[in-house]
Amino acid sequence: MDERTQLPVLGMVGGGQLARMTHQAVIALGQSLRVLAESPQDGAAVVAADVSIGGPADAEALAAFAAGCDVVTFDHEHVPGELIEKLAAAGHVLRPAAAALRYAQDKRAMRRRLGELGLPMPRWRTVDSADDLVEFGVPCVVKTATGGYDGRGVFMVEAVDDVAALLAAGVPLLAEERVPLVRELAVQIARSPAGETAVYPVVETVQQGGICTEVIAPAPDLTPERAREATDMAVRIATELDVVGMLAVELFDTGDRLLVNELAMRPHNSGHWTIDGAVTSQFAQHARAVLDYPLGATTPVAPVVVMANVLGGEPGGPRLDERLQRLLSLDPEMRVHLYGKAVRPGRKIGHVTVTGDDVADLRRRATRAAALLRDGV
Structure with missing residues (x-):
């Protein structure tokens, strides 16, 4: 318990953009996220007030970090399961637990478990x-x-x-197997320790070179029956695997059926749209879930929300600050989120979000904004 605020201390292992955006969300709940970062230059480390430095496989650093937290959660899957189990055995609260997180860490284990549950997959x-x-x-x-x-x-x-x-x-x-795809979808669900769930609308994700470049919420032209199928799968997976916190279920849409592709038990790129596009962001929701607070509404705030990732471009051209100023001048309604990361070609350095009711126009605006921040033009 934080003696200054009389609120529980939430710690997150990992100091990347997910921790940075979780920190921003918990400020509204009266808290400052405690972060275990690998470097003082990590995106969350440069903004959070309470930062420890240590690697995700450093048992001593993890134990010292957990000792100052009421609840520990994660912004990545790279903490070895045996270390999570050791911390839990010592009395620390870790959410999600190692038994659940292993299905996001090990694709073989995930496939076996989903097969046992009879869920569709490649x-x-x-x-x-x-x-x-x-x-x-x-x-x-x-x-x-x-x-x-x-x-x-x-x-x-x-x-x-x-x-x-x-x-x-x-x-x-x-x-x-190589699956004939119509498109890729994703559905996010939050689950509390008591089993309360809250599901976000199914979204379409656009991939280029294995990297998600765009998310459209809700997924265009998705029938209510197919949306319900995706939602039911997410609820079942979260429940059967005893997930606590956010779970992202990535899906292949073959046109005839949905197949489970990947799982992530944390805030996820496919949910960044919720910061500006939903009543409760995925980051606030993750904090609520792992702290066992009542979950928030997942209702979108507009008919359509489009998020585009900003990738690092080639060296040269206008400074990032100059690009940002130009973008804000050209499209004042564009929401911009930069992660404080060093720019490298192809690296995710931020995202942009725009809301409205015209899918094609919103996609054009979001793509233009991301390109401007990447290339300067």
């Missing part, structure tokens, strides 16, 4: 040798079982030799 198998991959059949998609994100650890394989180096190194892999 055909898959574990791959430990070239023979396993030949037996499964190529071409296919090969993923590293752990550590992948934003397209990393995902390989479009045409021949076994494409992943020979990974197989030789003994990297745990899984193969998945």
